[in-house]
Amino acid sequence: MAEDDPTATIDRALADLREAFLPRFRAAATEQALRDENAKILGKKGELTAVLALLGKAAPESRKAIGQKVNALKQEVETGFEGCLRALRRKGREAELSAPPFDLTLPGRVPVDMGHKHPIAIIREEVVAVFRQLGFAVFDGPEIEHEENNFTLLGFPPDHPATDMQDSFWTQSNHLLRTHTSNIQIRAMKSLKPPMAFIAPGTVYRRDDDATHSPMFHQIEAFLVDRHITLAHLKGVLAEFAERMFGPNTPVRLRPSYFPFVEPGAEVDIGCTFCKQPDGTRAGCSLCKHTGFIEVLGCGMIHPVVLENCGIDPDAWSGFALGMGLERIAMLRYDIPNIKLMFDNDPRFLAQF
């Protein structure tokens, strides 16, 4: 009689299915097998669908209850499927995660090998940036220059040993390759009225070619002309420059010296960057000849003769100028032992910066 009771048959089928679906899901080894198994139960021709088909044979009053049972089981199966699917995926991911590591000793792949700026250019951009931050603008000028702008108006006496310091290359048209960027002082002061605050980075040439000299090298000149500018202002700018270029609390020392176009003139030493100790003192090293200081630039108050030569009244205006060799700073910064290395352009050299 039970055979003939559709409700009992449905109940039995549902019970069997409830018993079986989880073990069947768990037995699936792959996602596809799991999905297939799920389809066998929930699909259009699935086992649960088949059970639902028996619903018509059941007594009408019990159909609602049976329907609820079927839906409940369907929910269970779906939840079971999701759970098994998650487990299966985690297992797969864990297998991938625990596989042997990549060989990261193989060379890295980049779109292109990085290019490198020349060490002199790096220093040049840094120095320009520091002075720009302080309020200086850049003034360009030519590398081939009139003698007047390079020497005469800067107060170099004719036939004077001061010009020995700057042995020049002359062109057949009686111009010269500028021996310093100080020609820009003259160009700026002749063409503009003060106040002015400029830097002039550039290539310069001197007739020297030996172990410590290159006939072509680079300088940056900075100069400021305004009312009431004093040596103290020059020291202030130098201290700020040293601080930003060479690190906080870098000591700056001025030693009187002579350049024809400044008066007073000085050479500037900064605290040695090589033997600096954690407490800020300098231990002394061979690079600073155990003085704790290294010379980095020359400077001074613009000579009244230079101002006059440019039509500026030295009683009303004053100014300072400073100039540095970029090769020297690059050599100090990067520990480059020989200036010649900078102009060989060996790729093995350039790639280091």
Next chain:
Amino acid sequence: MKASYNWLKELVPQLTASPKELAARLTGAGLEVEGILEYGAASEACIVSRVVSTRPHPTKSGLRLVTVDRGNAQQEVVCGAPNVPEAGRLVVLAPLGAHLPAKNVTIAKRAIAGVESEGMLCSEDELGLGDDHDGIIVLAADSKATVGSSLAAAVPGTRDTILEIGLTPNRPDGLGHVGLAREIAALYGFPFQVPQTGTGTGTGTRTGDAPAVGELVTIEVQDAERCPHYGAAAVVDITVGASPSTRYRLQALGVRSISNVVDVTNLVMLAWGHPMHAFDLDRVRGKKIVVRRAKDGEKLATLDGVERTLVSDDLLICDGEGPVALAGIMGGASSEIQPDTKRVLFEVAWFDPRGVRRTARRHGMHTESSHRFERGVDPGDVAQVLDHATSLTLSLAGGTVAKGRLHVQGTRIAAEPTPPEKRALKLRARRLPELLGVDVPFAEAVAILERLGCEIVAKDESSCDVLVPTHRPDLGREVDLVEEVIRVRGMDAVPALLPPIRASRDVGGREELARRARDAAVSVGLSEAITYAFTSARALEALGAPKPTVLLKNPLGEHQAVMRTTLLPGLLDAVANARRHGEREIREFTIGPVFLAARTGGDGLPDEQLRIGVVLAGERPSWLAKPQPFDAWDAKGYAVAIAQRLAGASAAIEVVPAKRDEAPPHLHPRGAAFIHAGGRRIGSFGPLHPDAIEALSLDGDVLVAELDLEPFVAGPLSPKYAPIPRFPASTRDVALVVKDEIPAGEVEHAVRAAAGPLAAGVRLFDRFVGGQIPAGSSSLAFHVVYRAPDRTLTDAEVDAAHANVVKAVGERFGATLR
């Protein structure tokens, strides 16, 4: 300038600072001490000993065994010197344990050819006292040295500390010990007395019958502008000989001791910084000195053994018959002091610095004398220097000083000189704080100037009138006095104060342009070379570059004789250089000007055009794949990438392949192309021409590019936002077989045109040759991306557009679908 610490202490007796302290003080005042040398560092450890006896070495013929008395004991040492003196003479013993820094040895007991020696008899060379190593030191027979005392104590001058001072060219006064002593006294605030030189004139062993100098010689100055002051004095009946008492002082200062009279001239120069000259009066022909300009082509053999051909700008010292010295620079051999010289004529003159410098440079000479005259010696010390020379001669070489001196100043000839006029300057008190930014009490400033030798002729609280001493030619303006004050006071006293900076505006814009070009080149993987702006005419010619317009008058060599008209020579040098070192991979750029003919109407200076040059050699970087050598397309890629970055992503950069007859001569005619920006040709790229590779010995292929930077000075074109597509795209590929002579770029243009407005992008993604593609053709495969801004395209729309591509391109180029 080498300065003797002991000598300075003699001149400034109050000086107690150690050499190191003194060096720091001098450096702080602008007389930079670049080194401190210990002269005769071994002299304290070595002992004056008396030779007692000598016997031959038992086995070695060149050696002797010398017994010496070292004061408290006798000992025997082995000696190999050829000049071991007879018993009784004094020699110098380095005892056991003595360290000789000059040879970096410490004396230890050692056996020499089987005989033990417990010390060494020393030469000057071994003690670092000189370069004489011909034999051991033997003190003079009349030496008063005490046996057993140290050499340093027994022989003055054998121990000293030498300061090496790097003087700036404005301080000729520092080129003598008197000037340095004056400076030191001023720095420390000690009183200073110019040393007494003795009257020197007309005194001596035979006072009474001394001749007057005017009877011995006449002096004629024909060029008073170049020689405003010629002073002379003479000493007769002298005995030229060795000069043990001056030997070590001179040698400590790097001057070889020659003879007592020559040593006098050197010592006096080192004292006063004023060079002088000594003539053998008996070799001065015609008893006459003439100062005149040379005749063009006149010859003079100078003491360095060189015969010099003179020009009329050279100033000469002549005797009655011809030139004997190049004034202020170097003497000639004819009237030089000889061992038999009996009468000496001293010259102390003031020569025009510019003239001395011109002559010295013209003849490539640089002497202790020219060095000083060029910088300007003291015109006010001529008489003192002559007196010092004659009195020193008297004490070293005996004789009698001739009566009087001769001073020729223009047309005036007299026994006493007219003192030169001193420069008068006014110092206003307010200028000190105005220039220095620090308050200096005016009285203190004035005191500093006085200590330096300035004479204050009038003073109130706001200013003073100053007479500048003749030994300071560098003090020419008020500001120079201000500098003196801060120099002596020390610049440390000046505070550091950041000025208010009123902004200026860039002038030129090239620095920024170069920086952008540098960033562009580095961002595509190139490294920056800094290349010389000078090159050879030959290299430019090998590259077919414009002829140089700037030629150097005085180049360092032919290889750097002209200014470049292209950036390539320097870059190609880098390639050659790297290849010589076995480096084959080069990807470099350089930024700098080329130098072209001056623009008309300009300032006459050459036109400096800023460019960027690129060089590629070797293999393209690849990842674990077979590397491929760089080719023309790499050059194109880099050149376009740099131009694009400079012009802005939205700017049009075009590549125009060069027609065979238009290709730049340095480029391979098959691979040469021009780059255009804004419709203007701005440069070229391609493989370097094989002829150029050969002419420049480059040992392999090189790719180059060169671009003008000026067109980019305005900055990159600003990009304009384009809306991001909201609807999906459809992609169709088409592979077309076309004949090789049809440029791929044309096919791509045709594809783009045929695809119509729905084509959002066309990209060549494959080029295939061989296989089933007929010879002389290649397969070009394009991705064509179709998209509409306002809807999703249907397949039918896309297919219709794409069908048009196949049809149009097929018809136009005879292309078939692959």
